[in-house]
Amino acid sequence: MVVSFKPYSLALYELAKDKDQVPYYMEQLKKLSDIWKENEDFLKALRHPKITRREKKEWISQLFESELDPLLYRYLLVMVEHDQIGYIPEIYEAFIEVYKEDQNIESVLIESACPLSEDQIRQIKTVIEKKLKKNIEVRTNVVPELIAGVRVRTKDFVLDNSMLSRISNLKEKLENAY
Structure with missing residues (x-):
């Protein structure tokens, strides 16, 4: 229940x-x-x-x-x-x-392979705020397995631009090619 x-x-x-x-x-x-x-x-x-x-x-x-x-x-x-x-x-x-909800605030988790600078976080936040048309509350997490790049998680979607994701996608394409 x-x-x-x-x-x-x-x-x-x-x-x-x-x-x-x-x-x-x-x-x-x-x-x-x-x-x-x-x-x-x-x-x-x-x-x-x-x-x-x-x-x-x-x-x-x-x-x-x-x-x-x-x-x-x-x-x-x-x-x-x-x-x-x-x-x-x-x-x-x-x-x-x-x-x-009332204040139009969305919590976002930014995961990266290494710590991000304040400027990098601010840039990512600006892009996500424009995309969602919401105020963003950012949390960050270092996930070394990502190798490089970032993964952004919101309540409704995941934007994965990490090297791990790219390698996984390439692997899948190669497996499906044969």
Whole structure:
């Protein structure tokens, strides 16, 4: 069963956007996500079906009522009501996705055989931004197996201009020629 956390994150995102405080709520949700991840027993208890919503609300109240923005605190209580309180890390990740969609941001991974200079990264970023018509968030990774060239991965496609790819393509053509 695939569960989408987007509706829960979208609701919080819209509230944060209405208050013009998206970065603040993103930061607070990240902190909550980290708390959930760092406390495995707490996470298991929040997800346990035999622990009542009332008990979970009491825990949330004791731990967070005086610590959180009132809107975010109420949001957690609503998540208890919807049996989603144990999934704050997933809701945070979905919140980031909603933010990126709203801001027209695409995450791109640039892989190269050796480290790229800032200028090379900037040039590749400019080309990809023009192609996608989006703001690009770049991550880089060194993959020596590529031999030379670069491979660019986005959510929707892979552009592989590496020597490894060229060798593989040549090998395939030679195999198919006979």
